Each structure stands twice: as structure tokens, then as C-alpha cells.
Amino acid sequence: MLAFTALAYSGMWLSMSPLWLAGFRRTGAEAMGALEQVCVSAAMLTPALAAVLVLRRTEPAGKLRAAVALTWPKGTTGHCLPALCAPLALTLVSLVVGAAAGTYHVDLADMSGFRSRFAPEPLGERGIPWEALGRWLGGLLLQMAVSLPLFFGEELGWQGYLLPRLAPRGPVFALAGTGVVFALWHLSTLLLGGQYPGAPWAVSIGAFLVSCVLIVPVFTWLRTRSASVVPAVVAHTCASTAAVQLPWVFADADQPPHPLRTGLVAWPGWVAICGLLAVLWWRRAR
Numbered sequence: 001m002l003a004f005t006a007l008a009y010s011g012m013w014l015s016m017s018p019l020w021l022a023g024f025r026r027t028g029a030e031a032m033g034a035l036e037q038v039c040v041s042a043a044m045l046t047p048a049l050a051a052v053l054v055l056r057r058t059e060p061a062g063k064l065r066a067a068v069a070l071t072w073p074k075g076t077t078g079h080c081l082p083a084l085c086a087p088l089a090l091t092l093v094s095l096v097v098g099a100a101a102g103t104y105h106v107d108l109a110d111m112s113g114f115r116s117r118f119a120p121e122p123l124g125e126r127g128i129p130w131e132a133l134g135r136w137l138g139g140l141l142l143q144m145a146v147s148l149p150l151f152f153g154e155e156l157g158w159q160g161y162l163l164p165r166l167a168p169r170g171p172v173f174a175l176a177g178t179g180v181v182f183a184l185w186h187l188s189t190l191l192l193g194g195q196y197p198g199a200p201w202a203v204s205i206g207a208f209l210v211s212c213v214l215i216v217p218v219f220t221w222l223r224t225r226s227a228s229v230v231p232a233v234v235a236h237t238c239a240s241t242a243a244v245q246l247p248w249v250f251a252d253a254d255q256p257p258h259p260l261r262t263g264l265v266a267w268p269g270w271v272a273i274c275g276l277l278a279v280l281w282w283r284r285a286r
Contacts, residue, residue, distance in 0.1 A: 001165055004054045008157055008185055011046025015039050016188040026193035029117070029256070040189070044150040047157020047185070055161070068160030069229040070152075076228045083222050083231035086276070087239035090218075091246045091264050093272035104247065104262045105255035113251025136249075144241050151237040152229075158182050158216070159223045159232040175220060179213030186212075196259045203260065211265040214273040215239065221280060239264060 019039050032040065051068055059067045098104030107113060110126050111133075119132035158178055166174035186208060189195065196204040222231035243264045247257040260266050264273075 001162065004050050004157070004161060005181055007050035007053060008047045011050060012043045012185055013188050015043035015046060016192070019192060020188075024192060026197045028197050041150055043189075045153035047155075048153040048160075051157045051161035068156045069164075069223065069227065070156060070160060071228050072230065073227045076226050076230055079222060079226035079228075079231040080234045083234040084238050086218060086222075087235055087243045087264065088246065090269065090272045090276060091243040093275070094264060094266070094268035095247060095250060095262070097268040097271050098262050098266075101268070103268065104257060105252040106250050107252040108250060111249065112253035113247075113256060114249045116253040116256075117248040118245075133249075136245075140242055140245065144237050147241060148233065148237050151233045151240070155219070155229050155233045155236055159219055160229045163216075163220060163223070175217050176213055178220075179216040180209065182216060183209045183212035195265060199260055207260060208265060210270060214270055214277070215264070217277055217280075218273065 016039050018035060022035065024036065048068075052064065055064055055067050065071065095104055095106075099106050109128075111128055114133070114136070115129060118136045119129050158181070162181060163174055163178045166177045169177075183205075186195065187205065190204045190208055191201055193199075193204075195208055199207075219232040219235055222235055223229055225231075247262045251257050251262075257263065258266075261268070263269055
């Protein structure tokens, strides 16, 4: 496991090194440029590559897929639907929590946040931009489909390799350990402002540690129920694409979503995830 972690972390820092050398820092909600996209894409493949390199020393070549749960048992397709819906539902709950707390400001009448972020129509126009919403949704589905292989690159490492090898030490240790390793693997991007642009680095690291430790049990629940890593990959893809964009859809453009106060990786998201985990624990304890 130490070899896997060292390889995955080294791959991440090596992949992000061009951005460090270029002096890149993310300070706002701007879209990634070409160099950032290439570096991030390369980094996302490193956990799977690390797992394969380590497993080639211990597993026969024909058993590598099974060793990282890259399988498709009966019922896997059915588990992909809740994997797709869970991050969206959790994000919507987090927006309700944020709106109730006054940290998320909603504009459902004109969807000015959506217009400012995704739609070409002038902000002065009023009403719900249905055509722009349709184009955004189509583009989002395409983005998720294109990025799905990259999230296999991550989850084959975390849910496929790391989690089951930490499991003999107990479920709490396995979940927390996977969450911490998963979070700190992002250290390079956190320091560059990737997840929380403009936030102090200590706050970014702490917030993302909490977010990852909480979301890993959700991914693990999907992985164990299906006996496959595929639903976890689908959930991770949705959480990192659709769930990131969703707060802007309902936001007020004059008070845009703040990454530390809005969404799945902010405190309202932690409240939503804790609620889901409590329900799952209660159902298991019955």
C-alpha cells in the first residue's frame, strides 16, 4: 500500500509540475485552459496506473481486473442510476441548507447565476432560459461521458485497490484512511487553488479532507452493493462535474456561490452527506 500511495502521489505532482513551472494559480471560477486540462487529465490516471504497477508484482495478469473490482456483475447497471442521482440529490439538499442558512442566494425567477455562467443571453433578459438550459444539459452529459474514463483512473486506485486492502483493519479505518489518502492526493491542486479558489491553503486542505472522508463512504456503499467499482466511478464523475455546476444554475448572479459555503465540498454538503450516511447506518442497523 505504501508503494501504491507513493506512486500515485508522485504521478500527481509530476502531472501538475507544468502548472507549477508556469506560475499558474486559480483565483476564481474561470474555466480551465488547455494546459490545465491536460495536466489534470494526466493526474487523474495516476492512481489506476499505480495500482496496476503494484498488482503486477502480486497478481497474475489475468486477475488484474478482478483485483481492482473492474467487473460487471448482474445488477451493476441498476446500481448506476442511484450512483448518478445521489450526488445530484445531495447537492440539491446542500443548496437548500445553504439557502436556509443565508449562505446561498437563489434566483429561480430569472436564473441570473445560470445566465452569467453558462448562457450567452444578456443578463438583462428575464425569465427562465429554457433553450439555454437544454444546451447546457446536453453539454453536461457529453462532458460526463468524455470524462468518465478519467474517473476510472481515480477510482480503480481508491475504491478498486486501496479500500479493500485497508479493510482488514476495520471498516472505519478503511473508510477514513481511503478518504485521507484520496484528499491529500489532491494537495498539489489544492495549493494551486483548484477546489477553493482564493481560499487560504490551510482552510482548503482542511475543508477538502472533511469532504473526502465524508463522501468516500457513499462511493464505498455503491461499490460494495454492486461488487463493482463502476457505480463508484459514475458517482465520482457526477460529483465532480454536474454537482459542481448545479449551484450556479439556481444562484443569484449578484451573489455568486462561494466554494467554501456552497455545494457538496462545503459545509452545507457535509450536512447533506451526514444525513445520507445516518440513513444508511440506520437501515443497516435495523
